[in-house]
Amino acid sequence: MPVEHPPVAEDRHPETRTGVWLVGARGSVAVTAVAGCAALAAGLRPATGMVTETPPFAAAGLPRLDSLVFGGHDTAVCPLPKRAEELTAGGVLPQGLAVAVHRELADADAEVRPGGPQPGDTRGDAELVAAFAADIAGFTARHALARTVVINVASTEAAPATGTTRLAPSSLYAAAALRAGCPYVNFTPSTGLHAPALRAEAARAAVPYAGRDGKTGQTLLRSVLAPMFRQRSLDVRAWSGANLLGGGDGAALADPAAAAAKNAGKGRVLADTLGHRPEGEVHIDDVPALGDWKTAWDHIAFDGFLGSRMVLQTIWQGCDSALAAPLVLDLVRLLARAHAIGLTGPRPELGFYFKDPDGGPAALAEQYEALLTFARRLGEGDDR
Amino acid sequence: MPVEHPPVAEDRHPETRTGVWLVGARGSVAVTAVAGCAALAAGLRPATGMVTETPPFAAAGLPRLDSLVFGGHDTAVCPLPKRAEELTAGGVLPQGLAVAVHRELADADAEVRPGGPQPGDTRGDAELVAAFAADIAGFTARHALARTVVINVASTEAAPATGTTRLAPSSLYAAAALRAGCPYVNFTPSTGLHAPALRAEAARAAVPYAGRDGKTGQTLLRSVLAPMFRQRSLDVRAWSGANLLGGGDGAALADPAAAAAKNAGKGRVLADTLGHRPEGEVHIDDVPALGDWKTAWDHIAFDGFLGSRMVLQTIWQGCDSALAAPLVLDLVRLLARAHAIGLTGPRPELGFYFKDPDGGPAALAEQYEALLTFARRLGEGDDR
């Protein structure tokens, strides 16, 4: 083991420690997840926003929060403790928390390896996948982890250019996860495992995986409102949306190619639930002054009895990192347990978390039922 | 048969005609239901907003829309065709509809009997109940109906004064329905069957009944949004609401005593779903300039991961009469069928329709599942 790596901390639960490999480890979501996990493990904060900390999951056999060990890839170099200070100034992290969990942030930062491909990188896809897989395997071995879950929380990448034979970066990391035998989650709208070139490999992988694109705000709302209109037999004529956000995500999604991927997910929940695609578009604007805070306005024009025109509007003002981070921890725990009991392949039971899930129902209520059923199955240790 | 009653129209389905007795028969909801039923039966309009016209209800054995015969009580004298013109001017009914269904409106109007007690009425409760029951029974006999469902769609009445021994008007009509052997629905927040003096009578009645307070707008939304917050383990700190509406309902609910009844229902769905009562109040303002159109603003302050403060706001702009009328037709059909197969007592399966149901789950998704199950049971003719 190279000398630049810090000594591994003494294990409180050596037999059950679980690795969390964050692709985009220095981004807002990752830093919030690492800091939040430490705060919860230390009892500094309640587990608001974490579904797996609610009673129905108590007997699911999930790894404890204090047994998670963090590492990851990133092309950025600003260390996690510094990023946590920035998030504190932006109101994402509460005052004092970054200081209280400084050690855990620094520990995670010591396990961040350079991502890629960087500009000028001459390595081919195979070489990059091998290097990334080695990083992950090294981390797992170094900490004697039972397993490591790889989760993509990097900024949304542009859709691959047509005609390219190269894998998108998100797909390189996804391939590396498979190569390293790790469960994989794609929390972003990037391609990840959905690359055609990875289809065969994903099909024969002996790990569970889930995705894509975490459902944190506007689409979360849509997944409860659209079923309401359908159940009441109201005719949704137009569903329009505007999103304002700063932070890295705002800039990334101002790129029309990246936005296209995200909007596809947003539209899908409507079409799947309503049975038709209503009029209306979704815009995503980069507004740096908003920082990590996002505002989403939805305007829904619907017809009622005898064609009467009615309108519902919603305004969602949330912090994307704070919405995403607890779901990241949820997914890591669920996939770790699924892996432990031998489940493999896509997990449609996790549609509750995604805009573009691997099958399963589109309405949040049904997705939640499916999740509870999955929790019971995890608890029973069913490995079929 | 007294000469002042018009000859009964020739029956297309003599064996299965069902009566609909509207308490508040000249109000906006009733007129919209009568006009809409006629329009749908004639194929003039699609059945938007009617849940019982969707595929899951096709085999439930519900009475056909063209087999419904309307009558009712009202203290107002403006005839239904005239009221329909007013609703057209107010944008509730589409242009031309009132003319197209004039005959059906006039037929219903001919079956409206004076409600009460009117000011100066010297009759006691028992006398009034007997008179109302006789009106309903006469209607049923005159048209040779299989049965008549009584449904309260009158303006919300003030909560009964403390210490009074008289029944509220809504309870007089409810008692008359029982007396006449009719299924009963309370679509308003008024007392109806919930009067303590009627408890014993309701318990031994051999008819099904349901209520109370139709869930048409703000509470409908709350019944899908509150579960979302709970399922995502987000901590709702305050849920505040403002309602602006004109029409008769606005004036009725500007009376604080009437508003109290309505707001109790609105708050209940939050407490039942969230497990606690968040901060915040609900206001109902009478704004005559808005006519039958209602605007409801909700402001929900919630805490996410690590205590981050977020906000959801919703603005609902709807026409209460157009939202209520199809549900009124739904409920009549469902209770008629329930009665036909021998079901009696309170129907918690209909919680989908009410702010303050007779038991059952509080989340709309679960209420919808219960309703679908009920539809299957109705189709099977189970009379246990």
Add this chain to the structure above:
Amino acid sequence: MPVEHPPVAEDRHPETRTGVWLVGARGSVAVTAVAGCAALAAGLRPATGMVTETPPFAAAGLPRLDSLVFGGHDTAVCPLPKRAEELTAGGVLPQGLAVAVHRELADADAEVRPGGPQPGDTRGDAELVAAFAADIAGFTARHALARTVVINVASTEAAPATGTTRLAPSSLYAAAALRAGCPYVNFTPSTGLHAPALRAEAARAAVPYAGRDGKTGQTLLRSVLAPMFRQRSLDVRAWSGANLLGGGDGAALADPAAAAAKNAGKGRVLADTLGHRPEGEVHIDDVPALGDWKTAWDHIAFDGFLGSRMVLQTIWQGCDSALAAPLVLDLVRLLARAHAIGLTGPRPELGFYFKDPDGGPAALAEQYEALLTFARRLGEGDDR
């Protein structure tokens, strides 16, 4: 006079009748203006929304509403009475009005001439301008009008392609107005008189003119809100907007080139008032289900004392045709009077009406003051 023209109606005010030549005479704005003018002249409706019918304009010497005679150009063929029925169904015109003013609509329709250039038209710009000018001059002569004001209310056209030597259609009509010696108003964001090729002609024209782009909704709001922020020394960081509209305008503005022209006007009022250009974009979506009704959402993030972040959001739900039509009548009357007393050239005093005025202040309050001053000048008959 060709036989296809109807006989001129008897004049009630032969000496002072004023022509109104509507470019886009069969569009929603034009039809609403013609129908509304007739309704007001007949005393059927109050003059809500018309500024020139308020007391400060009583002594300005403006032409009476019943002295206006309508004609215009259009490439569409659907007659005005038929279009008025459509607008009634869409809720723009009140029930019964189209019937009540049928004669006035038909009279105007008889004076609509084919616009152009139509696809396949082989005429050059000069020929088209001459033809259009002859149409206008013929109308003026036929009705013995004191003068005719030409006003562009056609759908927004795409910005001219770079490198073209042809005039945009709106500029052809503008040139025709000058050729015919008519005051000219551009109520749209189209090029009109702003074409470089018309600059010299406009400069030496002996008629008054004004434009461009009527200020009817979102920008109207911005012109009062932006000064508020400036006067209170609040720091507007981002001003974002979304517009949803159907009708012809929605489709026209879904064309990015057309939207660009409109958005330039919307942004200008902010930059001019605030002294800087805040972050944020404006989107215009075509949502056919909304018909002539427009919804505009604005989100304004601003900093207060000590950098505290605050937000103002506005939602404007209006009918563009109903907002525009009274301003069209206002402008026609004001320019007719200006012409009568010898005023020529651009009229910055009319900035109150435009997103992109010919100079003058940007704040609505100051623009209103300028308009009142102009009304007094018109009343004095000052012709300097």
Add this chain to the structure above:
Amino acid sequence: MPVEHPPVAEDRHPETRTGVWLVGARGSVAVTAVAGCAALAAGLRPATGMVTETPPFAAAGLPRLDSLVFGGHDTAVCPLPKRAEELTAGGVLPQGLAVAVHRELADADAEVRPGGPQPGDTRGDAELVAAFAADIAGFTARHALARTVVINVASTEAAPATGTTRLAPSSLYAAAALRAGCPYVNFTPSTGLHAPALRAEAARAAVPYAGRDGKTGQTLLRSVLAPMFRQRSLDVRAWSGANLLGGGDGAALADPAAAAAKNAGKGRVLADTLGHRPEGEVHIDDVPALGDWKTAWDHIAFDGFLGSRMVLQTIWQGCDSALAAPLVLDLVRLLARAHAIGLTGPRPELGFYFKDPDGGPAALAEQYEALLTFARRLGEGDDR
């Protein structure tokens, strides 16, 4: 000088130092004003939100921010530095500011005297006024101030009970200001100088005074939107509002008597501007979870041309303390200068700042013009 008072800090501008006597000196507005003044004087923050720091006021001869000396009355005992920490936690003050200006906060706290009457206080009104006036005079003398401006920023008090002969607390302080020869500002809706018993005294006072009820949010908006509707001749039919706020003000205004005073001011701007009182009410809800942050929703239903119904809605999310504090500093500086040049009596020129000003126009634009004119007069030293 009693020993419990700290030594007076060395004066940088001994000849021109101005006292600021805050009634409610330990409340959020006062603490924000003291901390903000220190931050601005030290160059730590820009003067966002302060109107008197903009160029038109540069030559008005106003006292410099670093020449203001703070003291005041309060019944609360929590010291200002501690209150500043609380405001930091609540997001009102930026991180680190309370520490940076700790000395200035402690200095102000040392000059806070107990307010009253406290429960059980046996002193009569005359005795209390004399005691308060002595406190103010002592402060002025102790610091050798050129003058002291008294400004009421205490929580809104309930309207005086009918029949009482006692002065409301706010009137006791107002009388004390007159007694001590100090300019007086009432930034709250409390009675202050408007008590009938003080009318004669106010009339003969040789000091300038201004009020009442600072215009910081919903009413500020109304004062620019209402003129827009009037100028465009649009017919406002209903203007409804809901306010949600926590903090001390929320609790105080949940008292209907206190809310009545505030709402009177809010309604007045509409009636004064529109010429009629539209339908609609205003609600103020205490929502402790919102802390010092206030959300105000306004719903404006208006009629346009030919009676078309349109709606504007606004949502204002602001921090009342951060909105009020810079205006408090503005008013102190303006009244100090007015006093210096010999102006006395009510100052309608300051209507820009108040919901319920002492005369002058109701529209913000005209109030701003009046303020600029006043600034020029102050600069000229006009003492007529």
